[in-house]
Amino acid sequence: MWVIGLVLLAFGGGVWLGASRWRRLATEGSRDAVGLRLLHELAEGDYEHVAAELEAICEAEPHEPAVFLALAAIDRHRGRLSRAKALHRVVLASSELEHDERVAGLVGLGRDLLTEGNVPAAAGALNRANSLAPSSPATLESLARALDRAGAWEPSATAWERLERHVSGRRARAARVGRGRALAGQALDALRLGETEKARKLAARGLELAPDSGFAWLVEARAAASAHDALVAWQRAWELAGVGAGTIVAEGMQWARENDRVAALVARLRGSLRGTAHPASVVALASELYDHDSEAAVSAWQRVADHSSEAQLALLRTAVAGLDLPGVEPALLEPGPSAFVCLACAATVDEFAFRCSHCGRWDSLCDARAPRRRTRQRLDDLPAAD
Ligand SMILES: [Zn+2]
Structure with missing residues (x-):
């Protein structure tokens, strides 16, 4: 492990001070206390300070891969990707690693590469980790999430399935949903390759495992064998999309035109509108309905106008459009959100998707126009952080 010591030389003078402090603490037998304090600082998000302490510990204990892995992960969180990768590679170069440490190193490196946007290289590292079959649930979960994010659906489905067998309760349910989404992702790949039958089977299995996933319903809508199944799936997908309903309805409408089912789809749109009281969903659905049934759309907006400035704006836009004023920009009359914000990482994206691309x-x-009102409610529903 002497290589790690050499890498540490690059850290600079602050490390030496920290190292001597760590040794002093170590002799006083207060390592457990330091560990707990670091854990608390980490929970508070004080990455800079925790990183400085970990550098000191790495210097004093160059034979502890776990500390190096922790430091590398913190480096990634605070944007120091090059050093995170270097640390992971140094740990992986050691021949004395325990099995799970090697897997954790590969998962960490895969996540560095994912953050960097290098998906093929990330998938390579993650698949290597997957082939080593991690036995710790934490590493397995980390691997499943990372494979999922890399779009490596097949190994991701395997990792979620393995995780489900290792955990229980809420975590097992989350693993089953993860596997359902991964199967839906595999169905998408099969559709792209023209393997329709395979896609249908995978989509159906994905829905069984993740019946509340908008993504799984969207894939089912695209793969469905019958028009009736497709109509049901489009409706479920836009209902689960919430504020992103507009994007799904637009794609569903395209499908309906190609398959001569516009009236049936509009009927389902009306049904969804009657069934939801959530202002944001009502605004999104009514905006899509407006072209086909302006009266129903206007009455839906009026129903939620007291609780939604977007509904008031939609009514105003409709009134302006009705005046047929020359020179009024059509963009002013465009319904639906024009930007979305991720509640987990705060990234802003132009197009709705069931998964944040960041x-x-x-x-x-x-x-993006009204994120705060829903933050508390929605964050509780989100899966655990990576
Ligand atoms: Zn995000």
């Missing part, structure tokens, strides 16, 4: 969280996007 942090990989599922079902975390909300309307």
